[in-house]
Amino acid sequence: MAEDWECGGFGLYIHWPFCQAKCPYCDFNSHVVAQIDHRAWEAAYLSEISRLGAETEGRVLRSVFFGGGTPSMMDPALVDAVLTRVRATWPMANDIEITLEANPTSVEADRFAGYRAAGVNRVSMGIQALNDPDLKALGRLHGRDEALRAFEIARGVFERVSFDLIYARQGQTLAAWEAELREALSLAVDHLSLYQLAIEDGTAFGDRYAAGKLRGLPDDDAAADMYALTQEICAAHGFAGYEVSNHARPGCESIHNQIYWRYGDYAGIGPGAHGRLTLDRRRYATEAGLAPLGWLAQVRKTGNGDLSRSLLDEAAQATERLLMGMRLTEGVLLERLDMAALSSKIKDLADMGMVEIAEDRLRATAAGRPVLNAVLRTLLAD
Numbered sequence: 001m002a003e004d005w006e007c008g009g010f011g012l013y014i015h016w017p018f019c020q021a022k023c024p025y026c027d028f029n030s031h032v033v034a035q036i037d038h039r040a041w042e043a044a045y046l047s048e049i050s051r052l053g054a055e056t057e058g059r060v061l062r063s064v065f066f067g068g069g070t071p072s073m074m075d076p077a078l079v080d081a082v083l084t085r086v087r088a089t090w091p092m093a094n095d096i097e098i099t100l101e102a103n104p105t106s107v108e109a110d111r112f113a114g115y116r117a118a119g120v121n122r123v124s125m126g127i128q129a130l131n132d133p134d135l136k137a138l139g140r141l142h143g144r145d146e147a148l149r150a151f152e153i154a155r156g157v158f159e160r161v162s163f164d165l166i167y168a169r170q171g172q173t174l175a176a177w178e179a180e181l182r183e184a185l186s187l188a189v190d191h192l193s194l195y196q197l198a199i200e201d202g203t204a205f206g207d208r209y210a211a212g213k214l215r216g217l218p219d220d221d222a223a224a225d226m227y228a229l230t231q232e233i234c235a236a237h238g239f240a241g242y243e244v245s246n247h248a249r250p251g252c253e254s255i256h257n258q259i260y261w262r263y264g265d266y267a268g269i270g271p272g273a274h275g276r277l278t279l280d281r282r283r284y285a286t287e288a289g290l291a292p293l294g295w296l297a298q299v300r301k302t303g304n305g306d307l308s309r310s311l312l313d314e315a316a317q318a319t320e321r322l323l324m325g326m327r328l329t330e331g332v333l334l335e336r337l338d339m340a341a342l343s344s345k346i347k348d349l350a351d352m353g354m355v356e357i358a359e360d361r362l363r364a365t366a367a368g369r370p371v372l373n374a375v376l377r378t379l380l381a382d
Contacts, residue, residue, distance in 0.1 A: 003278055003281065004262075004263045004264065004265075004278070004283070004317075004321070004336065005263075005264050005265035005276075005278045005283075007262065007263075007264070007333075007336075008258075008259055008262035008263050008264025008265070009062040009063070009255070009258070009259045009262070009264040009265075010056070010059045010060065010061055010062055010259070010264060010265045010266065010267075011061065011062055011063040011064070011065065011255075011256050011259040011260075011264065011265075011266040011267075012049075012052075012061060012063070012064045012065070012086065012090075012266065012267050012269070013065050013067060013256075013266055013267070013268045013269065013270075013273055013274075013275070014045065014064065014065070014066050014067070014071075014082065014269050014270055014273075015029065015067055015068060015069065015268070015269065015270030015271060015272055015273040015288075016066060016067070016068040016069040016070065016071040016073070016074055016270065017029055017030060017031050017068065017069045017270065017271045017272065017292045018030065018031055018032070018033060018036055018068070018069050018070065018073055018292070019031070019032055019068065019069055019070045019073070020032065020070065020073070020103070020141055021139065021141055022139075022204075023138060023139040023140065024138070024139045024203060024204035024205045024208075025138065025139070025166070025197060025198070025199070025200070025203055025204075025205045026203060027200040027201075027202055027203050027206075028068070028069070028272075029069070029271055029272030029290050030068060030069045030070070031069075031292055033292075036073075038074070038075050038077075038078050040296055041078065041296070042078050042081050042082070043300075044295070044296050044299040044300070044305065045078075045081075045082050045085075045269060045270070046081065046082070046085045047299055047303060048269040048270075048299060048305050049082070049085045049086060049089055049269065050085070050089065051303060051304060052267040052269070052277075053089035053090060055277070055279060056090070056265075056267065056277070056279075058091070059090060059091075059265075060090070060091050060092070060093050061086070061090040061091065061092050061093065061096060062093045062096060062097070062255055062256075062259060062264075063096060063097045063098070063099070063255045063256035063259060064083070064086060064096070064097075064098045064099070064256075065098075065099045065256040066079065066099065066100040066101060066120075067101050068101055069101075070101070070102075070103050070108075071100050071101050071102065072100065072101065072102035072103055072108035072111060072115075073108065074100075075111075076111050076114025076115055076117070076118055077114075079100065079114075079115055079118045079119075079120065080114075080117070080118035080119070083098065083118050083119040083120075087119075095255075096121075097121065097122055097160075097254070097255040097256055098119055098120050098121050098122060099120070099122040099123070099124055099254070099256055100115055100120045100122075100123055100124070101123075101124045101125075101126065102123050102124065102125050102126070102150075102154070103125070103126055103141070103142065104125050104126070104127050104142050104146065104147035104148075104150035104151055104154075104163075105141060105142045105146060105150060106146055106149065106150060108150070109149070109150040109153045109154065112153055112154055112157045112158070113157055115157075116157050116158060120158070121158060121159065121160060122158060122159075122160040122161070122162070123154050123157075123158050123160075123161050123162070124161075124162045124163070124164070124191075124193070125147075125150070125151060125154060125161065125162065125163040125164070126140075126163070126164050127142075127147045127151065127163045127164060127165060128140055128164060128165060128166050129144075129165065129166065129169065129180070130144055130147075130165070130180050130183055130184065131144055131180070132144050134169055134170075134172070135147075137169070137170060138166065138169070139204075148187075151163065151187065155189060160189065160190055160191070160252065161189040161190070161191075162189070162190070162191035162192065162193060162254070163184075163187075163188070163192065163193070164192075164193040164194075164195065165180070165181075165184055165192070165193075165194050165195070166195050166196075166197050167180075167181075167194060167195070167196055167197065167226050167230065168196045168197045168217065168218045168222070168223040168226055169197055169217075170214070170215065170216035170217055171216040172218060172226075174222065174225050174226060174229060177226050177229065177230075178229055178233065181194070181229070181230060181233055181234075182233065185233070185234065185237045185239065188239065190248060190249045190252035191239075191246070191247070191248040191249070191252050191253070191254065192234070192239055192246070192247045192248070193245055193246050193247075194230055194234075194245055194246075194247060195245050196223055196226070196227065196245075197217070199214065199217075224370055227370050228370070230247075231366070234247040238250075240329070241329060242328065242329050242330070243257070243261060243327050243328050243329065244327050244369060244372060258328075260324060261324045261325060261327050261328045262324075262325065262328070263276075263317075263320065263321050263324055263325060263336075264276075265277055265278050267286075268286060268287075268288065269288075269305065270288065270295070270305070271288055271289060271290055271291060271292045271294075271295040272287075272288055272289070272290045273287075273288045273305075274286065274287050274288075275287075276312075276320075282311060283311075283312045283317055284309050284310060284311055284312065285308075285309070285310045285312055286306050286308070286309050286310075287306065287307050287308050288305050288306055288307055289305075289307040318337075318338055319380055321336060321337070322337070322376060322379055322380060323376060323380075326362075326363070326364055326372060326375070326376060326379075327372070328363075329363065329364075329369075330361060330363060331358075331361040331362050331363025331364065332361060332362050332363070333360060333361055334357065334360050334361060334362060335360070337362060342362075342379060345378055345379050345381070346362060346379075348378070349368070349375060349378055349379070353365055353367050353368070354367060354368035354371070354375050355368055355375060
């Protein structure tokens, strides 16, 4: 049987750790700084690409993803240098997807043509809301009009454009979310990421929530109604939900994210970046340190930006395979599961209507997807 990565594919993730401002809901590894030495970052990225390329020589690269932080703060020349080295390091799939995350501001939109010339063929825009009061509450630096102008520029430059929205926001009603979602679908090109607002520890929203100062959040029932409405309206508009929070026209699903969810291999480069690499039939988890300047110094000194590389045993891989694969509407191939250990749990969940086996896959049903975390807890219980 082919290894997981051969079925799931191979991708490259590059983390740009800088933002203009820290959003109050964000728990990603992002930092606000006064100055950025782009030449130092270029040297470090190129060094890491060469190091990882030597370990994965000959693999066909399916995707490159510039994430962050705010990668649209990167100089187009830096993106060009990175992609030039990538092309010289790995053979690339004919349909390779090269995505860059962008904030929808006029300053960053001015760089879009440069990114396209460098080889970026897909942009994912963090719009997050389509009205000014909610954008302000979310700590975004752009307003509605600026976001829509930047989106139109992106549509004129890139064939593939996705954007993110957050729902279950403070004071948001089901009717308001429906109107906003219908407007988003009228604008959308081929892909939408629609996330329920999560209150994470260590964020400004997390601190406010703990202090009882984050008021007006929809309760669990209201948030569940918003999720159900999202699935219904998106499907009716031809944007099927192929993952818990992601919707796309047929054939326009994110290749890079599917590599994660199908348990493929991906090399992670940059501060805080994670990776999964199968080498000599052993699968490893890699992780880089969080501090940007510390990561740069480590690459310069040692030629290796990883903080750790851990061997994943069969039990850890089985857990990750379920955690990732069950997020997809398609589910997980039965041949990749330990059915002897799972069969009784699957039967119990199937009797409750939470999962089903179809087309040689285990997948969550429409009733199971909104409570996927509970489904996974059952599947993974000892």
